[in-house]
Structure formats: structure tokens, C-alpha cells
Amino acid sequence: MSNKTLIVIGNGMVGHHFLEQFVASPAAAGFDIIVFGEEKQLAYDRVHLSEYFSGSTHADLAMATADWYSDNRIDLHLNELVTAVDRENRTVTTHKGTYRYDELVLATGSYPFVPPIEGRENPNCFVYRTLDDLDAIRACSDGASTGVVVGGGLLGLEAANALKSLGLDAHVVEFAPRLMPVQLDGDGGALLRRKIEELGVQVHSEKATTAIVDGEESRLRMNFGDDTHLETDLIVFSAGIRPQDTLARSCELETGERGGIIVNNQCTTSDPHIHAIGECALWNQQIFGLVAPGYTMARTLSAILNGDSDAAFTGADMSTKLKLLGVDVGSIGDAHARTPGARNIRFSDENAGHYRRMVISADGKKLLGAILVGDNSHYDTLLQYALNGIDLPDNPESLILPESQGGAPALGPDALPDTAQICSCHNVSKGDICGAIDAGCCDLGAVKGETRASTGCGGCTALLKTVVDSELEKRGVEVSRDLCEHFAYSRQDLFNIVKVNGIRTFRTLIQQHGRGHGCDICKPAVASILATCWNEHILTTDHVPLQDTNDTFMANMQKNGTYSIVPRVPGGEITPDKLIVLGEVAREYNLYTKITGGQRVDLFGATLSELPEIWEKLIAAGFETGHAYGKSLRTVKSCVGNSWCRYGVQDSVGMAIFLEHRYKGLRSPHKLKMAVSGCTRECAEAQSKDIGVIATENGWNLYVCGNGGMRPRHADLFATDLSDEGLISTIDRVLMFYVRTADRLQRTSVWMENMEGGLAYLKKVVLEDSLGIGEELEQHMADIVSTYQCEWKTAVEDPEKRKRFREFVNAPEKKDPVQQWTTERDQRRPLLESV
Amino acid sequence: MKTANQWNIVCTVDDLVPESGIAVWTPDGPVAIFYIPYRLPALFAISHTDPFSGTNVLARGITGDLKGEPVVASPLYKQHFSLVTGQCLENEDVKVKTYRVLLDGNAVRLEIRTASFEAVAA
């Protein structure tokens, strides 16, 4: 029996996608396939058309190769326009011949609408749809200086950017009062306009072009209805698209009043053997001008042709996220609040150039739509709320407020249902992703290859990654949080195990809950946990082998094997006498002396055996350890405050000293830094610290989770106008919660950013005691504070502990021969270079 | 001249720190001795010199095991060295010297391949 013939008219994005689906399906074996394309190039990615101006070639944009077509036995006719369809005889006709079909697919896309303006046939007028269009525009831009785009919609702005990239002075002429009237509201449009004008594209709104005539200074002159005019060298029309339904009309298929080939849920036209998909199809009075709905139609039709009677196209989401001329624009669902009873929440920051609007249901529970201009970072989360009907949080505004004002972080991937659509281009749900992972995909690349997610417009890339990571993590793949090969637990798990079971030594912990004997990863981490729980001296026999060298010797090892000494100088306040002692000791042992970034003095170059002697002297003068070596509180930086400063409103030095004494010695997942400023001038830079305190007229403002260092982060305002007591109990709780729940070597900043619920959640736990553990946290802190000891004092007083500080146990007088010195700026420094 | 291979006393049991290292000075240079109580034999000796920094610090690293191999992590740049073979786990071209070491009553004896060693320890 000979095969039936399937003909596809149109070799664009959707037509090609249909072929990909269809050739991979069982029904393909029963068909010979012929494809006609009017354009001379094989189907290419029109969505990324503009990249043609920034260096991409047709090959880069192509959706397949000619080989792919021949390998799949598809008879491809490019540059061959179909001019007629004879439904009775089931044939199509091109200028080259007539071909018979059994099933016909119309995937003819759409064409740009050019308003009937006098003079529009001028050779300097273009549209923006195909590679040929772009070639023509490029050629015309040679010698031109100005370009105008007619139409301020999505494509018009993209075209304006293209003109700019060709070096032209770009203008946009829009008939409506604002830009992107379909997707944006007045405020959003106004902000977008401002931003675009800042980028050098001039916007002329409420202009109706009446005629295009010869220009005086430029090639053309556009006359407007209000008797103004604009001179330009070339014009690009981008005033909307119209479905390409010419063939359908001439063969009398049913079409819409305003164009479009009418299809049912099966993507079939009024003729059961003719189907239409993509931008030419009119479904439920709607034309879909985006690629994702077209792809869904393509998949549906392929299923239908395979006899799947359940397959149906049931509409598509038209949400869009774009970067137009570098400006983020997003529009989701019912952006214009057309749903009865819908309410709006708006956030606008004209200064930063951000506008966000949420449209929520009358009962306040669901997100119906949204508009974003200036910053699309909220898009993915909002889209998921809207698409999946996820219940909004109690304070929905947090979804669009900046984080510093209590904004909620992104919706965690766990909150998404399995049906949540992650990639709309390829209709990939969270469930599909999980399925791919279960079937053996163990990284992002494999999941992409299997599901094709994020290989379309690319808009879902970030979301896909979070979902994949989180799912892999759940299955214990690669992104494992295991501490190391010895413990299949996170630091937080281990903390709970230690605490709940009252475990006091590493040995017991690893015997009961781990394997092997430990390593340089788990030992210090467990040492820190044990210290937080039981606060025993770090140099007791059980704990000493767990410590990093810096903790073992309570000093920081330098590149030549010597150590630095950092005595505590609380709040940076120091008496002249104490300063003199530091100077004397440093002179006696020839230590390099430097003021640190933490408002204290670092003495470098002590040998191991000198450490206890030096500390004896420092302790005698009233110093104590500064924990510069520990994962614990470093310094509490202060400004001089109201005791001296004319602006100070509180005693910032006093508070800094108090805090430093309170929290010194607290072992934590990573180091802790604090600062207290005496007024909002913020001389102590408190907002860059883990805990920052700024004085107010009425008390203290508390900031948390700031970070300097490799990835600076401003601290978040946590509570305002606290009393001394209120400040202390709040800090107690924040710190204890951090110490209990953070990962190994996780600063407070990263801890907070990774916390489900973020700042808002932390506030609930600490300020509202939502977990009911506030008292317990404070009590735990009180225990630690009351068992503080200066580790150095205990160590120098204990001969057993002092024994550890012998460089060579059998040769006390031996000087380490590799420690060679030179002098620089009047002080000693190591000669040794790392090898 | 004495014989080439000598088992010399370098320190006593009291000098050792369980699961950690100490350093002794020998004519062959500084040597790190590790006491790992849960292993048999429990003593290991390797060069005290960290080949990556040239400093004498290996005895001050954290001990442990990686895939069953007893190791010490350099306290400076954290590379791991096998206590058995001296092999650096991160770089197959780097290996530190190893020594044989044993417990003789209370005394720790180290095998030194040199002619002129004089025990300094009591």
C-alpha cells in the first residue's frame, strides 16, 4: 500500500516544530511529507531575529539543517510560494507545479501590518519580520543617519534597538498615548518611555502619520495629523501583525472577521483534512502572536494525526518577559485587571526606575496578572503564582516590595506543584523534569536534552536551574549537602544530633552517626558545634585534634609558619597604657605591628614557642584573646559616638564594648562581625556587618546579615528604636538561630539568602517567636555567656596545654631554620616566598 | 661513625597528642610524628616540611582518613598527605619523606638513615 501524503505550507518556527514532533511519532511511517517555504532560508529562530544585526548568521539561527530534512525523508521546497489550494482535488499549486495531499497543514504565520499611509511604498520603508527584511534594512542604513519605527509595541521597540545598533539616530512613533499598550498600563508605559529615552531613542506618542513625502534634509519626511513632521532616512513599520490567511480565504475555508484561519481544539479547520497552526490560526477568536502557543498547537496536531483523540489545544498563556533596549519588561496574565472585582497592588520607585503592579483576585488569594518594568527579577515567581493558582502569602505585597522593605524572596521550587509549567515554549512541567531526572538525567544539560526545556526563548533558564538543582538535591545527586565522606548530614542536622543526644565528643559522634575517622572538613565543623553546645575549652584532650591549626594554637598561621597575635580591643577603645604594652611586647619579640581593618592591633611573626610567653605578658596587662583565629566573634567596630561627636545621639562606644564582651567566644558556623554607629552618618559602617547597630533618638536600629569580603551585601533593617534590653535579646535570638541552623562556613548573609522565607521568616521567628523557641534561644545564649573563659588565659596557666607550643619537642632551643627575615619600612617581614 | 640505620629515641609517649602530630628535630631535618590511637600500628612519621610552602608545619595539620587512607591536611594550603606513603592526594607528583617509627616502652624511636645522629631527648 502506498503512503499517504502530508503537505505543510510554511517553513517557519511552528511548521518546523510540527515536523520535529511528527517525524518522531508512529504515524510518520505512513506519510510522505512535502514542505513548502516561501522564504529562501530553511526555518530559523525568528524570536532571536535581531541577533542577525549583532553577528548571528542564518546558520546560527537555523532550527535544523538540510540534512535533518533529508534524513527524515522530508521533501523540502524552499523559495516556493504556494499560490492555490484545491480542496476538492486535494492539491496545492506553486509556480513550479501541483502536488496532491491527503492531509494539509497551514503554518503560514503572519505578516506585518502596514497602515494605509500615503507614500508607504517608498523604497526606504520596511517591515521587520524576515532575514530578507533585515538585509534590506541594513543595506538602506548605509549612508542614512536617522531611522523611525512606526509602532511602539514590543516588536517596534525591538526594531528601534536594531536601528540604534546600525548606528542610526532612532525614533519611535506611536499612535497610542503610551508604549506597549497591550502589555503595560499608563505608569508602566511612562516609565518604559523614560528609560528608553534615556537610552537615546526618542519617543513620539499620540502621533498619527498622514503621509510620507520626500524630505528636505533627510530622504523622507513624515507628516503627522497634528501638522508636525519628522525627517528621517528610513522607516520601519511595526504596527502589528495580521494572520497570513490568503490561501485559506481563496479556497474558502472559514476565517475570522479580522483575519485568521478558524480552527477547533484539534487545530483542524472547517475542512477536516486541512489543519492550521501557529500565528495564522484563529482559535476561540484569538490569534497568538507568540511562539509558545504555536508550539503547543504543533504538538497537539501531531498527536491528533497519531489518533490521540484526547489531544486538544485549550488556549495558552500570553505572559511575556523581555529585555527591550536593555530595559526589563514583563507582563503576566490579566495585566489590565479586567477580571471583575480584581484589585491592584502597585510599587513604584521612580528613582531606581522600577515599576511593579500585581492584579489580585477579589478575595485577595490569587494572582491574576502583573506588570513589571525596570526589573524582571520578580517575574518567575509571579508567573508561577499566576499560572498555578498558588495561594498568595498573607502579605502579597511582599512579592513585589524590595527586600529591604520586607520583600519575600523567590518562591522556592518545592512550592510548585508537579503540574507547574516551567518552560512554556516546550510545555515542560515540573513533573516532566522530575520524570527526566528519575529516568537518569543527572545534570542540567541532560535534563535540557531530554525535555528540551529552556531551548526555546530561553526565558525559563533560571527557573529551570533552580528546579533541577532542588530535585537533584532531593535525590542526593552531586549537589549533596553531606558534610564530607564521614557524615551523611548537613551541619544543621549534626547540630541537632549533638544537642538532642547530649553528645560531647567527636569520637562518640562519628562512632554513632558517621563512618571512618574524620577529616579536616568535619572535625573543625564538629568542634564548632560542640563548642556552641557545651562551651568547653578548645584545647581539652578530646577537642584539640579537631581544631584547625589557628584554633589549636589560638593564633593565625602566616605564610612562613609563624603566627600572628590579635588581642581583643573591645569597640576599638584602648588606654594609652595598654597601647604601650602592645608596643613593648612587639618590640621585645620583634613583631611586625599593624592596625587591622577591625580597629585593633595585629602583631605578626611570633614562633610557636613564643606564643604562650607573649600571651602571659599580654594577659598580665589586662588583654584577652581576640579570637582572630576562630569562627567566632571578631570585632565590634564602633564610632566615637555621643561622648565626643557633636552628632552622636547614643553612646555607641559603650554599646559596642558591651556587645563585644557579651558575644566574644561564641563559636559559630563562620566568623561574626558587628559594629555600632552613634548616628545615621554611620561612621562605623554597621550596615556591612553581620550585626549592625545604628543609634536613633529613641534607641537603636538593628541591621542583620550584612557582609563585606568577597561578596559584599548590605545588612537588612530588622527592627527599629529598640531599647538596650530589646536590642540584646533580639541579637541573642538572631545569633543563636544562626548558630543552630546555618551550614558549615556560611556567613549570616548567605544563610539568610538561602533561608526559605528569607528576612520575613527570620523576623517571624525572632520578633514574633513563631516557632516558640525565643526563650530557649536566649537561655542558650545566657549559658554560653556565663561560661566564657579567655582561652589563652586558661592555656598559659596549664602546663599540659603549654606543652603543645613546642616547635620541636626534643629540641626546645632549636630555631626553625626556614624562618628567614628581611627588613621593610623599619619592621621585620618573612623573606620566604611560597614555593 | 655509627651504623647507617639507627632507631633513635626522639621523644616519649607523654609528648604525643592523640589524633594529632608533634614535631621533632633530627639530623635528617624536622620530622612530624602522628599518634593515631585507633590504628595499629598507631605511630606514623613523615617529613615536617610542607612541600608546597617550604615551611615546617605538617605536624600541625588536622589528621583523619580519606577513603580509608590515614592522612594529614597541611595547615597552610590544605593539601592532604598519606601518613603511610607520604603521597600528596591532590598532586601525584608530590610526595613527602616517610620514616619508620615505633614505641619502645615509653620511648618513641625513629629510624634515621644517617651516621651521626645523637639523641637529644632525655
Ligand code: SRM
Ligand atoms: C588582619 C586583617 C587585615 C588587616 O591587616 O587589617 C585580616 C586578615 C585576615 N583575614 Fe580578613 N582581615 C581583617 C579584616 C577583614 C575585614 C574588615 C572588617 O572586619 O571590618 C573583612 C571584610 C568584612 C567581612 O568579613 O564581612 C575581611 C574579610 C575576610 C574574608 C572574607 C570573608 C567573606 O565573608 O567574604 C576572609 C576569608 C574567610 O574568612 O574565609 C578573611 C581572612 C582573613 C585571614 C584570616 C586569612 C588567613 O586565613 O590567613 C587573614 C589573617 C589574619 C591574621 O593572620 O591575623 N578576611 N577581613 C583584618 C583583621 C581584623 C581584625 O581585627 O580582626
Ligand SMILES: Cc1cc2nc3c(=O)[nH]c(=O)nc-3n(C[C@H](O)[C@H](O)[C@H](O)COP(=O)(O)OP(=O)(O)OC[C@H]3O[C@@H](n4cnc5c(N)ncnc54)[C@H](O)[C@@H]3O)c2cc1C
Ligand atoms: C523580531 C521578532 C521578535 C519576536 N520575539 C518574540 C519573542 O520574544 N517571544 C515570542 O514568543 N515570539 C516572538 N516573536 C514572534 C514569533 O517569531 C512568532 O510567534 C513565530 O515565528 C510564529 O511562528 P509561525 O511558524 O506561526 O510563523 P512564521 O515563523 O512567520 O513562519 C511562517 C512561514 O510561512 C511562510 N509562508 C507564508 N505563506 C506561505 C505560502 N503561501 N507558501 C509558502 N510559505 C508561506 C512564511 O514566509 C514564513 O516563513 C517575534 C517575532 C519577530 C518578528
Ligand code: SF4
Ligand atoms: S556615626 Fe555619627 S556619632 Fe558616630 S562618629 Fe559618625 S557622625 Fe559621629
Ligand code: FES
Ligand atoms: S519558556 Fe521559552 S525556552 Fe522555556
